[in-house]
Amino acid sequence: MPEQPPYEPEGAMAATGTGGTMDLAASEATTLEKTPGGPGGTGPEGKPRSLWSDAWHDLRRNPVFLASALVILFLVVLAIRPSLIAPGNPLSCDLSKALDGSRAGHPFGYDGQGCDVYTRTVHGARTSVTVGVCATLGVALLGSVLGGLAGYFGRGWDAVLSRITDTFFAIPVLLGGLVLLSVVTSTTVWPVVGFIVLLGWPQISRIARGAVITAKQNDYVLAARALGASDSRILLRHIAPNAVAPVIVVATIALGTYIALEATLSYLGVGLKPPSVSWGIDISAASPYIRNAPHALLWPSGALAITVLAFIMLGDAVRDALDPKLR
Amino acid sequence: MRGARPVRWAAGAAAVVLAAAACGGGGGTTPGVFSASWGDPQNPLEPANTNEVQGGKVLDMIFRGLKRYNPRTAAPENMLAERIDTSDARNFTITVKDGRRFSNGEPVTARSFVDAWNYGASLKNNQKNAYFFGYIEGYDKVHPETGTQSADTLSGLRVTGPRTFTVRLNQKFSTFPDTLGYVAFSPLPRAFFDHHEDWLRKPVGNGPYRIVSYTRGFKMALRRWGGYQGPDKARNKGVDLQVYTDSNTAYTDLLAGNLDLVDDVPATQLKFARKDLDGRYINTPAGIIQTLAFPFYDRSWNSPRMRKVRTGLSMAIDRDLITRTIFRRTRTPASDWTSPVLGAAGGFQAGLCAAACVHDPRRAKQLVREGGGLPGGQVRITYNADTGSHKQWVDAVCNSINNALGDDTACVGNPVGTFADFRNQLGRHSMPGPFRAGWQMDYPLIQNFLQPLYYSGGSSNDGQWSNKDFDRLVDQANAESDRAKAVRLFQRAEGVVRDHMAAIPLWYQNGSAGYSHRLSHVALTPFSVPVYDEIKVG
Numbered sequence: 001m002p003e004q005p006p007y008e009p010e011g012a013m014a015a016t017g018t019g020g021t022m023d024l025a026a027s028e029a030t031t032l033e034k035t036p037g038g039p040g041g042t043g044p045e046g047k048p049r050s051l052w053s054d055a056w057h058d059l060r061r062n063p064v065f066l067a068s069a070l071v072i073l074f075l076v077v078l079a080i081r082p083s084l085i086a087p088g089n090p091l092s093c094d095l096s097k098a099l100d101g102s103r104a105g106h107p108f109g110y111d112g113q114g115c116d117v118y119t120r121t122v123h124g125a126r127t128s129v130t131v132g133v134c135a136t137l138g139v140a141l142l143g144s145v146l147g148g149l150a151g152y153f154g155r156g157w158d159a160v161l162s163r164i165t166d167t168f169f170a171i172p173v174l175l176g177g178l179v180l181l182s183v184v185t186s187t188t189v190w191p192v193v194g195f196i197v198l199l200g201w202p203q204i205s206r207i208a209r210g211a212v213i214t215a216k217q218n219d220y221v222l223a224a225r226a227l228g229a230s231d232s233r234i235l236l237r238h239i240a241p242n243a244v245a246p247v248i249v250v251a252t253i254a255l256g257t258y259i260a261l262e263a264t265l266s267y268l269g270v271g272l273k274p275p276s277v278s279w280g281i282d283i284s285a286a287s288p289y290i291r292n293a294p295h296a297l298l299w300p301s302g303a304l305a306i307t308v309l310a311f312i313m314l315g316d317a318v319r320d321a322l323d324p325k326l327r
Numbered sequence: 328m329r330g331a332r333p334v335r336w337a338a339g340a341a342a343v344v345l346a347a348a349a350c351g352g353g354g355g356t357t358p359g360v361f362s363a364s365w366g367d368p369q370n371p372l373e374p375a376n377t378n379e380v381q382g383g384k385v386l387d388m389i390f391r392g393l394k395r396y397n398p399r400t401a402a403p404e405n406m407l408a409e410r411i412d413t414s415d416a417r418n419f420t421i422t423v424k425d426g427r428r429f430s431n432g433e434p435v436t437a438r439s440f441v442d443a444w445n446y447g448a449s450l451k452n453n454q455k456n457a458y459f460f461g462y463i464e465g466y467d468k469v470h471p472e473t474g475t476q477s478a479d480t481l482s483g484l485r486v487t488g489p490r491t492f493t494v495r496l497n498q499k500f501s502t503f504p505d506t507l508g509y510v511a512f513s514p515l516p517r518a519f520f521d522h523h524e525d526w527l528r529k530p531v532g533n534g535p536y537r538i539v540s541y542t543r544g545f546k547m548a549l550r551r552w553g554g555y556q557g558p559d560k561a562r563n564k565g566v567d568l569q570v571y572t573d574s575n576t577a578y579t580d581l582l583a584g585n586l587d588l589v590d591d592v593p594a595t596q597l598k599f600a601r602k603d604l605d606g607r608y609i610n611t612p613a614g615i616i617q618t619l620a621f622p623f624y625d626r627s628w629n630s631p632r633m634r635k636v637r638t639g640l641s642m643a644i645d646r647d648l649i650t651r652t653i654f655r656r657t658r659t660p661a662s663d664w665t666s667p668v669l670g671a672a673g674g675f676q677a678g679l680c681a682a683a684c685v686h687d688p689r690r691a692k693q694l695v696r697e698g699g700g701l702p703g704g705q706v707r708i709t710y711n712a713d714t715g716s717h718k719q720w721v722d723a724v725c726n727s728i729n730n731a732l733g734d735d736t737a738c739v740g741n742p743v744g745t746f747a748d749f750r751n752q753l754g755r756h757s758m759p760g761p762f763r764a765g766w767q768m769d770y771p772l773i774q775n776f777l778q779p780l781y782y783s784g785g786s787s788n789d790g791q792w793s794n795k796d797f798d799r800l801v802d803q804a805n806a807e808s809d810r811a812k813a814v815r816l817f818q819r820a821e822g823v824v825r826d827h828m829a830a831i832p833l834w835y836q837n838g839s840a841g842y843s844h845r846l847s848h849v850a851l852t853p854f855s856v857p858v859y860d861e862i863k864v865g
Contacts, residue, residue, distance in 0.1 A: 091735035093726045095645065098652045099598070112595070113722050114652070182744055269712060269744075274722070275736050285718075288575060288595035 051245065055321035065317035071310040078122055079129035086122035090115065090277045099293040111282065111296040112289055121299045124279040127272055128307060131189050131196070132259040138197035139258075140251045143204025148243065150205070151212030152235055158209070165202040173199055173261065174268070181270035189262075192271050196258050207250050211243035218242075245322045253315030256308040263304050279304045359564030360550075361846055361864050363588035363857065364577035367543055367570055371527045374513040375447025375454040380767070384856050385568070386510045388549055389430075389532035391557055393421065393440070394508035398861070401614065401668055401771040401853035403505040406557065407435060407514070407533075409490070416501040416808035419494040420487075429516040430537040430552045437492040439514035441484045445469070446520070447511055450476045456511035458786050459769075462503060464495045499806040501813055506770045535561040535860045544570055561860040562848070578841065587843040587864075590857050594716035597655035597839070604841045610657055613855035614668040614768035615836035616776070617658070619708065619724075620790040621829075622758040627702035636701065637828040638683050639694030640761070643731035645686040649723045650834050653716070657839050660684070661832035664824050665776040666768065668853045674773030674814045679825055680832055688731035695732060702760070705737060710763040711749035712742030717763060724833075753789045764789065764830060767854065773817040777801065781824055790830070797823040 049057065059065045077084065093115035102109045108117035150161035176199055184191040215221065221238050229237075265271030266280025274281060279300040286296035368382030377386055393408035405411075409422040427435040446452055448460035450470045457470050464483030469476050483495040496503060506512070514533060519526045529538055535555045541547040550565035569586060571577040574593040580586040582603055592600050592608070600608050621637060623629045646660035659667070663679035671677075682690075695701060708725060710717045718740065725738035732738075741759065743749040752758065766787070768775050778801050779786045783793040797820050804816035824830070838855030845865055850858045 089735065091729065094730075095648050095652050095723050095726060112653075112719060113726055115726075185741075187739070269742060273739075273742075275739055285722075288593070291596075292598050 051322065055318070058321040059317060062317050062321070064313050065321075068310040068314040068317065071306065072314060075125050075129055075307055075310070078125040080126075082123045082126055086119045088116050088119035090120045090123040091275055099289060099296065101293075101295060108299045109293070109295045111286055112293070113285070117282075117296055117299050120277055120282055121279070121303050123277045124282060124300060124303065125307070127189055127276055127278045128259045128262060128304070131192055131262040131272075132255045132311065134189070134193045135196035135200065135258045135262075136251050136255040138193065139200040139204050139254065140247055142197060143201040144208040144244070144247050146201065147205035147208030148212045148235065148240070151209035151243075152216055152231070152239065154213075161205070162209075165205050168199060168202045171199055174264070177261075177265045178268065178270055181265060184270075187273045187276055189272060189276070192262055192265060195265075196261060200254065200258065203254065204247055204250060207246050208243060211246050212239055215239045215242045249315060249319040249322060252318050253312055256311030256315065259311065260304065260308045357564070359864050360567060361563060361587040361843075361862065362546075362567040362569050362585075363859070364571045364574070364581075364586060364590060365547065365568035366572065370455065372530045373447075373454065373527075374443070374515070375452075375456045375459075375511045377510060378455045380854075380856065383510055383854075384859075385530075385538070385547065385549070386513065386532070387534070387856060388536040388566070388859055389530060389534040389538060390510065390513040391427075391532075391534045392508055392510070392513045393423070394504065395559075396508045396771060396852070396854070398850065398852045398858040403508050403770070406508070408504075408507070411504045411507075413504075416499040416503075416806075417496050419496075419503065421492055421494065423490045423492075425490060427533060427556055428554060429514075429518075429531055429533045430554065431516060431518055431531045433516045433518065435514050435533050436489050437486045439516065440512070441486050441492050442517075442520065443513060443515035444484060445480045446515065448481055449479060454511075456509075459506070459509060459511045462496045462498065462500050464497045466497065498802075499808060501805075501808040501810060502772050502774065505772055506775075509769050535559060536566065539565075546570060559860050563859075563862055563864045566859055581841055581843060584843065587846055588840065588849065588857060588862070589842070590838070590840045590851065590855070592657075592839045592841050594654055594657070594719055597657060600655075600839075600841060607843065607846075607849075608839070608841045609849060609851060610837050610839045611851040611855070612659075612666075612668055612853065613836055613838040613851065614666045614771060614853045615838075615855060616661055616664065616666050616766050617720075617833040617836060618661075618664070618764045618766070619761045619831040619833060620764035621761050621792070622756065622790055623793070623829075624756045624791045625702075625758070628760070630699075632698045633702075634828055635694045635698030637698075637831065639691045639698060640706065640728060641680075641683050641691075641828060641831040642685065642687045642694065643691035643728040644724050644831070644833070645727045646684065646834055647686065649720060649727065653719050653723050654834070657837045658834035659837070661834050664821050664830065664832055665773055666835055668768070669771060669773055669776075672811075672814070673771060674776075674817055674821075676818060676821070679818075679821065683825070683828065684832055686727075691728075691731045692733065701737060705739065705760075707739055707741040707760040708762065709741040709743060709749070709752070709758055709760065711746040712744060718742065720833075721763070756791065758790075761831070762789070765836075771853065773814055773821070774801075774805070777817055777820055777824070778805075781820075781829055792827075792829045794823055794827060794829070796820075 093113045095114040097110045098112055098114040100110045106116050106118060108121060111117050146161055150158045177195060181191060181195055216239055221234060224234050224238050262271055263278065263280030263283065266278045267284040269284065271280055272278040282300040283297060290297050365384065366381040368377060368385065369379050370376045370382065372382055372385060374386055374390060377383055391406050393406060394403045395406035396402065397404055407424050407427055409424045411419055411421050413419045423435060423437055429435060444460055447454045448457050448466055448469045460466055460481065463481045465478060465481040468478040469481055484492060486492045516531055518531055535552060535557065536549040537552040539548040539550050547568045548565065549568065551561040574591045575596065577586060577589045578593055578596050581589045621628045650656060650658040650660055662684050663676045665675050667675050669675040708721050710721050712718055721740040725740055728738040729735055743752060766776065766780060780788055781792055781797055782788060782801055783798050800816055800820035800823065804813045804820065807813040807816055838851040840849060840851055840857060842849045847863045848861050850861060852858055
């Protein structure tokens with residue numbers, strides 16, 4: 001990860017906590033510099049490029065972005081139609097083949113219950129991508145709305161919402177998961193998604209708050225206000241487009257960590273529950289066999305690692321593109 | 328033994344720290360002393376309050392009762408009893424051997440037994456094994472089902488001399504003497520009553536070992552008691568019982584040379600255990616059967632048609648394949664509701680279950696359909712997940728059922744985080760479907776495999792199955808003074824269990840153990856407990 005340049009204290013204050021949020025403070029504070037008419041380059045037609053077209057211009061030439069986007073595209077296709085490359089049934093297991101190695105048609109071998117590791121690994125992409133995408137959408141939506149309101153209206157709103165944010169920040173993720181999810185009996189992905197949203201929104205909320213605070217001091221916002229624009233119009237037309245970039249960046253990086261979190265919770269037995277197919281469940285089930293049959297552990301672990309890596313690298317690439325200070 | 332199995336395997340995720348502490352303990356470096364895997368007992372080590380295996384292991388080292396079950400055959404043999412006489416299967420005269428002492432010097436007398444049994448039965452002492460004294464006359468006064476007790480001592484117990492006492496039962500129970508090897512019937516020294524707190528801190532018994540120190544969550548040190556008079560003196564200088572909360576950790580420690588004896592080799596390691604341990608691995612039949620029990624308090628499982636569904640589920644399970652692949656033959660497919668350890672003369676009937684316990688997916692599907700299908704379209708098998716091997720076999724049983732019924736979600740496992748919570752849910756009668764039911768015998772009698780589990784209101788009848796014919800046959804069997812006739816009556820009662828498929832027999836369990844180069848003469852009893860006193864070090 002490239003060095004972060006120094007930036008103004010406003011941004012530093014907005015970003016407490018993990019390194020991930022610190023990175024964001026940088027891009028958040030710089031967003032306004034890239035706003036329309038900013039010092040960005042010009043397009044082929046000589047028209048000034050917007051932040052977004054500029055970023056897209058960069059991304060298209062970034063091999064890291066292309067590689068991770070390709071992996072993610074592949075994963076999304078698998079999530080929608082896993083049977084494209086794995087026509088088998090992930091729930092059909094033949095115990096007599098338990099822990100067998102690879103053979104024709106079953107390249108990854110079998111797990112401790114005699115299920116085909118290849119089929120389960122491919123089908124596991126669906127839950128991981130579903131949880132990752134849904135949790136990220138939920139977190140981004142909830143976090144940016146609450147953070148945006150706190151940043152825009154300030155004072156009482158800000159004080160209350162910030163304290164609530166602090167409270168949720170203070171909940172340890174794994175402990176919270178073990179306590180809250182252990183009472184859930186549903187075997188769908190939604191309790192896990194809900195839990196991640198519940199604990200994940202404060203991060204986005206802080207970023208959004210900082211971005212909104214920065215954006216609302218801009219001349220064009222003051223101008224819009226002076227012309228009598230309503231709060232909702234200012235928020236949606238002028239502030240949101242200029243504050244959304246840092247949210248997108250954090251959310252993309254967080255998506256990878258949410259997938260890892262789902263696997264962690266499932267590994268501990270409180271996330272997804274069978275008959276759901278999840279890499280976390282498979283890793284958990286295969287871990288006692290690591291000495292006898294490492295293949296059952298390595299394939300789902302590898303898939304998980306690659307997926308998380310792809311989303312984090314994508315997030316990095318997006319941040320680089322949206323953050324001119326790094327150039 | 329109620330709930331014995333799971334505690335034995337109990338391994339909480341949170342207790343990794345404790346396991347780490349145990350790892351730090353290292354192997355027995357004292358000459359002649361060896362280390363063995365263990366778990367903290369659930370309760371203080373009062374004999375009548377210990378009904379799980381870990382506490383039972385220690386009590387078996389520091390106590391000797393009137394009878395002892397032969398470590399090889401489980402046959403009840405006189406230990407402290409010189410003789411036990413009866414003429415009517417209801418009044419017993421017991422003579423205690425002369426010259427035996429507790430390790431604090433007190434002599435073992437008839438009173439040591441009578442006081443201990445009165446203590447164990449008394450309601451106010453709230454002992455888990457109190458029901459073992461339920462056959463003795465006056466139990467209903469000392470331990471009424473509701474209200475307060477109207478007597479403190481059992482009227483059926485009378486000390487008649489320094490070494491003799493009489494027992495009067497409230498009904499005929501011909502095999503009563505054979506139950507006296509159970510730990511709840513151990514004698515207790517006066518120190519137990521006079522200095523109870525001190526005794527609890529460092530229990531004093533009359534067995535071949537004495538407790539030197541105990542740190543909860545870490546280890547208990549036991550050393551040979553030089554003054555022990557019995558025939559089974561310890562052949563080593565002592566045992567350090569190291570606390571492990573995960574059998575995988577204990578096994579790894581054994582391989583690493585930090586531990587000398589592991590008495591529960593986890594199923595996931597079985598495939599390579601023989602190779603890992605190079606012959607230092609034993610696998611012995613034990614008086615343990617695993618079954619799937621049903622919530623008969625739930626109407627949807629209790630209707631007459633459900634018998635077909637239960638039988639169908641039983642036939643859907645490929646016991647042979649599961650015991651072969653998951654358990655590496657440390658389990659044997661069950662074909663009755665007792666255990667081969669009893670022997671044919673003791674009531675074991677191989678093949679009693681017949682076709683209903685043989686894998687036949689086609690017939691299974693047909694029976695489930697004829698019985699009206701699965702209640703709610705799905706069975707959820709509840710088990711406690713904190714232990715090493717239950718998840719593996721429940722998943723395998725479910726896959727077996729799913730394959731037979733041709734439905735990927737016909738059966739799912741329903742893990743409960745901890746064994747304690749599992750027991751609580753059983754007690755609340757809130758099982759959503761079949762549940763894991765393991766039974767380890769308390770004493771080697773067919774009665775012990777049937778009455779506590781299937782008798783109306785039985786102490787471990789968690790599914791509340793109730794059948795008049797079964798109850799009547801058990802009553803008759805208990806009243807029968809001829810042992811062979813009693814066994815036959817119990818077998819007829821077991822036939823009722825079979826006809827109604829009150830529980831699905833899964834497999835008979837073996838005990839398995841691995842040990843280090845330092846040890847020899849390692850064996851497991853039919854209760855799957857190591858015979859500590861026979862082990863030689865070096």
